[in-house]
Amino acid sequence: MKQRITYIVKNPESFTPSQISVQNDAQRPSFTLTNVDAVKEHRLTLGLDELPKEISKLLQQWHELHIRWASDRPYAAIPPFTSRVSPGLHLFFTPLPSTPDDAFCAALHSFVSPGLKCASMGETAIKMPVLSERFRMSASWQYYAYLEDMEAVGRLLRGKVCGEAEGKGACEDWVRRVGEASYVDVDYDTISRTVVVTAVWDSDGEEGWNDTILLPSPDATVEIGVLNHESNADAEDIQFGGFLTVLGQDDRPKATRFQTPTRHYPLLLPSTSASEPPTLHPLTYTTSLNQPTGLHPTLTLTLPAQHLTPPSRTCKLHAHLTLPSYLFIDKYQFTDPLFLASHKLASLRSLSGATDLEAPDWVVQQCASAALFELVVPEPERIPLGPIASRLPEYGYVDDLASYKEVMPTGDWNVSISLHLRYLPAATRSHERVPVPWSVVFWACRADAGAQHPSNPFDRTHLGYEGLFGPKTRFMHVEPSNGTHMVEWIDVPVLDTRRAGWVEGGTVGVVVLAFLGLCWVLFGGNGNGRRREEGKGQGKKTQ
Structure with missing residues (x-):
C-alpha cells in the first residue's frame, strides 16, 4: 500500500516551518503538524491482493470503475483541488464483456444502500455522451443518486475492510474521517489492477490540522507534502512551494518548488506581482428555485453581472446539471431562440439520460439525466470618456474605441432553466420532499498544453462533462457562495394513502x-x- 498526504496551506503568510516536525524514532517515525490551516488530500493506492476477497472479486468485473462522491457543503477550491461535481454519488464505469447485467445493481445495493433506484445496468445507467471523438477519457456508463452522507457506506466498509486489517483501530478511524470529507474518489482499472482512494477535506476546524502521521509498518513509506499555491507567469500551469517528506525513507523535510500543467483551474484575479499569492476572483454563484415551485420548477443561477468578464476570448460560460430521475428537461423548449434568449441561455449543448416527457417516476428506469448548457454573459456598456468624445458622431467622425471605455453592468445576472417534475408514487403523507442538487458552473477555455495534463500528479478526470469538450480544454471553475448547502429542496404533492x-x-x-x-x-x-x-x-x- 502506498500513501500520499498533501496539505495545501490556505494563507501562506500564517504558516511557518516550526508548525511541522519529524520524530526520527527507529521503531516508528512520525510526522506532526500543529495548527496548519490547509486543505488536505489523503490518497491510498492498493493492489487487489491487499483488499478483502469480496471487494477484489467485485472490482475485477469491470474494465474501469470511477466513483465520485461530493458533499453538499461548499469547500475552498484551492489548486490543485479545484474540479467539482454535483453533490451526491456519481459512478462512471465500463463493464467487461463477461460482466453480468445484474452485477452492477447487486453491488450497489450491497455496498451502498438497498434503497437506491437500480433495476439492471442496461436499464438504469446512463450512456455517456462523448461529443469530441478525439477525447476518450470517459467511461461508457454513468449512474447518479443523491447521497447526503457516507455514514452507511462507512459502516459497511468498517465491517468488510477493517474487520480483516491488522491495524483495525487506525483503519476504522480513517474510514470515519473519510465520511467527513468534502469529496471522495475511488478509481480502478483492469490494466493497472490497482485501486486508488482519494479523500479531500476543506479544513479541520478553526485551529487547523493537528495531525500525527505514523509509519504503518517498518517497510512502508508515506509521502507527505505541506505546500502553498504560488503565482506563476504561465497561465496554464500551477506552481507550488513548500516542504516534502518521505516518511520511512528520508525523514528530513526538504524545501521544494515545482509547477505542473492543470486541466482544472480556479478563477483568479490578475496578479500584479509574481511575489504576491494568487487571489480568488470575486465571481460566485448561487442557485435557487422560483416560488411556488409547482410541478414545473424553474432553477435560477444568480451571478454578479459586474464580474462576468470572460478570462479570455476563447472562454464560454457553462453549467452542467445532473438531475435525479424525478426531474427532467424538455429539450424541445430549448430549440426556440426566443425562449433561450429570455432565459439568458445560449444553447443546450448536451442532454442524456431519463428524458421521457410523460412517464411518472415509478415507470422511468433510468436513474438520472445530465445536461450541459452554455450560458449568455452580459455585454459591456460603452461609455464616452468625455464631452468631446460624446459629440464625435455629430461631426461625422468614425467611432473611435480609444474615446470610450467598456464597463460591465451592475446587479444580479439571473440565468433560468425550466425543469419538470414527474408524478411520484403514493406515500403515507401528502408531500414528498426531494432534493435538487446544484449545477457545476465553469468557464471552458482553449488550452495549448492539453497533451501534458496527464503529467499532473493531482489531475482529476471522469467528472461527467470532460468528454463534451475537446482534449485541449481548460476548465476555470466558478465558486459557489459560502454559507449555503449546494442542494435545493422541493415539496412535491403525492397521493396520501391514509386519506x-x-x-x-x-x-x-x-x-x-x-x-x-x-x-x-x-x-x-x-x-x-x-x-x-x-x-x-x-x-x-x-x-
Missing part, C-alpha cells in the same frame, strides 16, 4: 353507477321504445 380510501370508494361508486346507466340505456330504455313502436304498428294495421 385515499374515499378516492377508491368514490371511484368504484362512479364506475358502478356508470355501468348501471349504460345497462338502462341498452336494455331498459330501448326495450320500452321498441314496445311503443310495435304498438303504433299494430294500430295502423287495425285501421
Whole structure:
C-alpha cells in the first residue's frame, strides 16, 4: 500500500516551518503538524491482493470503475483541488464483456444502500455522451443518486475492510474521517489492477490540522507534502512551494518548488506581482428555485453581472446539471431562440439520460439525466470618456474605441432553466420532499498544453462533462457562495394513502353507477321504445 498526504496551506503568510516536525524514532517515525490551516488530500493506492476477497472479486468485473462522491457543503477550491461535481454519488464505469447485467445493481445495493433506484445496468445507467471523438477519457456508463452522507457506506466498509486489517483501530478511524470529507474518489482499472482512494477535506476546524502521521509498518513509506499555491507567469500551469517528506525513507523535510500543467483551474484575479499569492476572483454563484415551485420548477443561477468578464476570448460560460430521475428537461423548449434568449441561455449543448416527457417516476428506469448548457454573459456598456468624445458622431467622425471605455453592468445576472417534475408514487403523507442538487458552473477555455495534463500528479478526470469538450480544454471553475448547502429542496404533492380510501370508494361508486346507466340505456330504455313502436304498428294495421 502506498500513501500520499498533501496539505495545501490556505494563507501562506500564517504558516511557518516550526508548525511541522519529524520524530526520527527507529521503531516508528512520525510526522506532526500543529495548527496548519490547509486543505488536505489523503490518497491510498492498493493492489487487489491487499483488499478483502469480496471487494477484489467485485472490482475485477469491470474494465474501469470511477466513483465520485461530493458533499453538499461548499469547500475552498484551492489548486490543485479545484474540479467539482454535483453533490451526491456519481459512478462512471465500463463493464467487461463477461460482466453480468445484474452485477452492477447487486453491488450497489450491497455496498451502498438497498434503497437506491437500480433495476439492471442496461436499464438504469446512463450512456455517456462523448461529443469530441478525439477525447476518450470517459467511461461508457454513468449512474447518479443523491447521497447526503457516507455514514452507511462507512459502516459497511468498517465491517468488510477493517474487520480483516491488522491495524483495525487506525483503519476504522480513517474510514470515519473519510465520511467527513468534502469529496471522495475511488478509481480502478483492469490494466493497472490497482485501486486508488482519494479523500479531500476543506479544513479541520478553526485551529487547523493537528495531525500525527505514523509509519504503518517498518517497510512502508508515506509521502507527505505541506505546500502553498504560488503565482506563476504561465497561465496554464500551477506552481507550488513548500516542504516534502518521505516518511520511512528520508525523514528530513526538504524545501521544494515545482509547477505542473492543470486541466482544472480556479478563477483568479490578475496578479500584479509574481511575489504576491494568487487571489480568488470575486465571481460566485448561487442557485435557487422560483416560488411556488409547482410541478414545473424553474432553477435560477444568480451571478454578479459586474464580474462576468470572460478570462479570455476563447472562454464560454457553462453549467452542467445532473438531475435525479424525478426531474427532467424538455429539450424541445430549448430549440426556440426566443425562449433561450429570455432565459439568458445560449444553447443546450448536451442532454442524456431519463428524458421521457410523460412517464411518472415509478415507470422511468433510468436513474438520472445530465445536461450541459452554455450560458449568455452580459455585454459591456460603452461609455464616452468625455464631452468631446460624446459629440464625435455629430461631426461625422468614425467611432473611435480609444474615446470610450467598456464597463460591465451592475446587479444580479439571473440565468433560468425550466425543469419538470414527474408524478411520484403514493406515500403515507401528502408531500414528498426531494432534493435538487446544484449545477457545476465553469468557464471552458482553449488550452495549448492539453497533451501534458496527464503529467499532473493531482489531475482529476471522469467528472461527467470532460468528454463534451475537446482534449485541449481548460476548465476555470466558478465558486459557489459560502454559507449555503449546494442542494435545493422541493415539496412535491403525492397521493396520501391514509386519506385515499374515499378516492377508491368514490371511484368504484362512479364506475358502478356508470355501468348501471349504460345497462338502462341498452336494455331498459330501448326495450320500452321498441314496445311503443310495435304498438303504433299494430294500430295502423287495425285501421
